[in-house]
Amino acid sequence: xxxxxxxxxxxxxxxxxxxxxxxxxxxxxxxxxxxxxxxxxxxxxxxxxxxxxxxxxxxxxxxxxxxxxxxxxxxxxxxxxxxxxxxxxxxxxxxxxxxxxxxxxxxxxxxxxxxxxxxxxxxxxxxxxxxxxxxxxxxxxxxxxxxxxxxxxxxxxxxxxxxxxxxxxxxxxxxxxxxxxxxxxxxxxxxxxxxxxxxxxxxxxxxxxxxxxxxxxxxxxxxxxxxxxxxxxxxxxxxxxxxxxxxxxxxxxxxxxxxxxxxxxxxxxxxxxxxxxxxxxxxxxxxxxxxxxxxxxxxxxxxxxxxxxxxxxxxxxxxxxxxxxxxxxxxxxxxxxxxxxxxxxxxxxxxxxxxxxxxxxxxxxxxxxxxxxxxxxxxxx
Amino acid sequence: xxxxxxxxxxxxxxxxxxxxxxxxxxxxxxxxxxxxxxxxxxxxxxxxxxxxxxxxxxxxxxxxxxxxxxxxxxxxxxxxxxxxxxxxxxxxxxxxxxxxxxxxxxxxxxxxxxxxxxxxxxxxxxxxxxxxxxxxxxxxxxxxxxxxxxxxxxxxxxxxxxxxxxxxxxxxxxxxxxxxxxxxxxxxxxxxxxxxxxxxxxxxxxxxxxxxxxxxxxxxxxxxxxxxxxxxxxxxxxxxxxxxxxxxxxxxxxxxxxxxxxxxxxxxxxxxxxxxxxxxxxxxxxxxxxxxxxxxxxxxxxxxxxxx
Numbered sequence: 001x002x003x004x005x006x007x008x009x010x011x012x013x014x015x016x017x018x019x020x021x022x023x024x025x026x027x028x029x030x031x032x033x034x035x036x037x038x039x040x041x042x043x044x045x046x047x048x049x050x051x052x053x054x055x056x057x058x059x060x061x062x063x064x065x066x067x068x069x070x071x072x073x074x075x076x077x078x079x080x081x082x083x084x085x086x087x088x089x090x091x092x093x094x095x096x097x098x099x100x101x102x103x104x105x106x107x108x109x110x111x112x113x114x115x116x117x118x119x120x121x122x123x124x125x126x127x128x129x130x131x132x133x134x135x136x137x138x139x140x141x142x143x144x145x146x147x148x149x150x151x152x153x154x155x156x157x158x159x160x161x162x163x164x165x166x167x168x169x170x171x172x173x174x175x176x177x178x179x180x181x182x183x184x185x186x187x188x189x190x191x192x193x194x195x196x197x198x199x200x201x202x203x204x205x206x207x208x209x210x211x212x213x214x215x216x217x218x219x220x221x222x223x224x225x226x227x228x229x230x231x232x233x234x235x236x237x238x239x240x241x242x243x244x245x246x247x248x249x250x251x252x253x254x255x256x257x258x259x260x261x262x263x264x265x266x267x268x269x270x271x272x273x274x275x276x277x278x279x280x281x282x283x284x285x286x287x288x289x290x291x292x293x294x295x296x297x298x299x300x301x302x303x304x305x306x307x308x309x310x311x312x313x314x315x316x317x318x319x320x321x322x323x324x325x326x327x328x329x330x331x332x333x334x335x336x337x338x339x340x341x342x343x344x345x346x347x348x349x350x351x352x353x354x355x356x357x358x359x360x361x362x363x364x365x366x367x368x369x370x371x372x373x374x375x376x377x378x379x380x381x
Numbered sequence: 382x383x384x385x386x387x388x389x390x391x392x393x394x395x396x397x398x399x400x401x402x403x404x405x406x407x408x409x410x411x412x413x414x415x416x417x418x419x420x421x422x423x424x425x426x427x428x429x430x431x432x433x434x435x436x437x438x439x440x441x442x443x444x445x446x447x448x449x450x451x452x453x454x455x456x457x458x459x460x461x462x463x464x465x466x467x468x469x470x471x472x473x474x475x476x477x478x479x480x481x482x483x484x485x486x487x488x489x490x491x492x493x494x495x496x497x498x499x500x501x502x503x504x505x506x507x508x509x510x511x512x513x514x515x516x517x518x519x520x521x522x523x524x525x526x527x528x529x530x531x532x533x534x535x536x537x538x539x540x541x542x543x544x545x546x547x548x549x550x551x552x553x554x555x556x557x558x559x560x561x562x563x564x565x566x567x568x569x570x571x572x573x574x575x576x577x578x579x580x581x582x583x584x585x586x587x588x589x590x591x592x593x594x595x596x597x598x599x600x601x602x603x604x605x606x607x608x609x610x611x612x613x614x615x616x617x618x619x620x621x622x623x624x625x626x627x628x629x630x631x632x633x634x635x636x637x638x639x640x641x642x643x644x645x646x647x648x649x650x651x652x653x654x655x656x657x658x659x660x661x662x663x664x665x666x667x668x669x670x671x672x673x674x675x676x677x678x679x680x681x682x683x684x685x686x687x688x689x
Contacts, residue, residue: 061491141676161623169661324506331499
């Protein structure tokens with residue numbers, strides 16, 4: 001049965017629950033510091049949603065999502081840094097009007113590639129286009145030559161390593177290992193005080209739901225079905241006359257753009273950007289959030305990002321020794337025992353019980369919908 | 382760029398940079414050999430490979446401490462025992478990991494990557510808890526210190542020469558085992574056609590376990606050799622893992638000769654470039670070149686022709 005509605009019943013419940021928690025419960029129950037932490041964790045949820053599309057559905061495992069997260073974040077941070085380095089703010093420097101790290105590295109004028117980042121419009125376009133085009137180039141080069149699977153994973157990982165080394169090495173142009181710190185205002189609006197953090201949180205959640213909507217839309221169209229078909233039997237899809245490479249490139253580019261939006265929101269919410277969010281380790285961690293949440297579930301990706309990060313903060317605050325053991329064991333357990341992550345556990349163990357409970361209650365009262373609701377609630381994957 | 386140096390100086394610089402590249406080459410080859418066996422032959426992405434290497438390094442460090450404390454008279458020869466112990470320790474751990482983890486995941490190669498990444502985190506934390514977060518260095522025996530004077534302006538360090546000799550020896554042994562021994566034939570048979578290999582009576586599970594163990598054991602020897610030229614910390618293994626994967630992929634997985642050729646070209650490019658620019662830019666350019674070539678020639682330098 002093909003479901004023509006945008007969300008089936010269990011997805012609708014998931015959507016309402018997530019919306020209630022993110023829009024109402026968390027803002028009401030957490031102080032601004034904790035809410036800002038949630039905002040930071042949610043930036044990874046963007047990446048995780050992208051990974052659901054490209055890894056869960058398309059079967060392309062990218063270990064370089066940190067690259068796109070970083071590109072988006074650095075684009076945003078460059079704009080904010082330029083605004084924070086106005087001539088009045090930087091008059092103690094030997095060259096006023098350029099970012100402080102350039103001054104420390106004896107650079108006396110703003111490099112050419114920094115110039116356009118004075119404009120917010122250009123910055124927003126760059127946040128989407130730079131990672132998108134980069135993904136397009138990598139994707140075209142790789143998928144047109146039918147490179148996939150483990151090779152693709154290793155090459156994306158190498159790209160992540162290259163970008164990190166480049167950012168750390170070119171201290172004068174990128175801020176080096178410390179990254180771009182001391183970001184202050186967005187078009188004159190201070191992003192640091194509490195009320196700004198709350199507004200930014202809501203902006204981020206709205207964007208997150210927009211991305212969830214886009215991902216869900218892609219999933220439901222024919223495109224989403226071809227992605228799944230391709231993951232299962234690539235050759236059959238190719239022999240049916242579809243250009244497999246183009247679909248893969250599309251999924252990879254979408255994942256890159258989602259990751260870049262997450263990165264840009266990271267720079268805004270957290271107030272800095274550094275290479276430690278670009279390299280191999282953060283890239284793999286982002287894959288882990290997706291795996292824990294369930295690689296086939298868009299909502300699961302959001303939950304995975306939130307829960308793993310909460311666990312990380314909680315455990316590493318109280319038991320720094322145990323944290324890495326716990327994280328390592330979690331990965332192994334998820335991969336070995338629960339390949340579909342939390343959403344798989346939900347669909348396999350919790351959902352059938354709820355359905356049975358509802359079905360038995362409805363059949364007692366004699367509702368004619370009982371059969372239909374069971375068929376509807378059954379996990380689609 | 383060359384203005385300040387005479388021709389003779391330049392020659393010496395190239396020789397010495399080339400030699401520095403050769404030491405890097407040795408480390409790459411030792412690490413990549415183990416990985417080429419595991420990734421190339423079995424298709425398993427072992428992200429914990431660096432941690433197996435560091436295990437070998439810590440075993441060497443403990444052996445050297447033991448000899449210093451209890452058998453100072455035999456200290457000059459401790460390294461040979463340490464290498465064997467490192468091989469056995471890493472190999473045993475590798476076989477344990479294969480039995481507990483990897484064998485369940487042969488059909489899902491991308492998932493082995495995640496699981497072994499989890500394993501590498503746990504091992505790193507274990508090293509940190511047991512050996513401390515600080516890097517440890519091994520005291521070299523007297524005969525390994527100092528350098529050989531080849532000409533007036535060219536000097537090569539003895540420990541580097543030793544590591545290179547070791548690399549040649551291990552490579553020859555691995556090549557012999559894989560291509561000449563009965564067991565190596567079984568490994569290659571399993572790689573080429575698992576079902577047929579099983580049908581003619583090869584115990585494929587056992588072959589898998591020993592192959593993984595051998596790959597990890599060689600990583601242990603690589604770690605042992607690594608202590609000769611650098612210090613060891615809980616996260617040192619992570620620094621080399623991406624480079625090593627690139628070496629294996631660039632050489633063409635499943636090709637021993639390709640692995641050696643690609644390790645040679647990558648390390649020589651990097652160390653030669655390092656003389657002209659900062660270390661980080663040299664590395665960026667080298668990796669970019671490798672990734673670029675891989676995009677044009679995805680099967681790597683030496684591709685094995687197999688029917689899929």
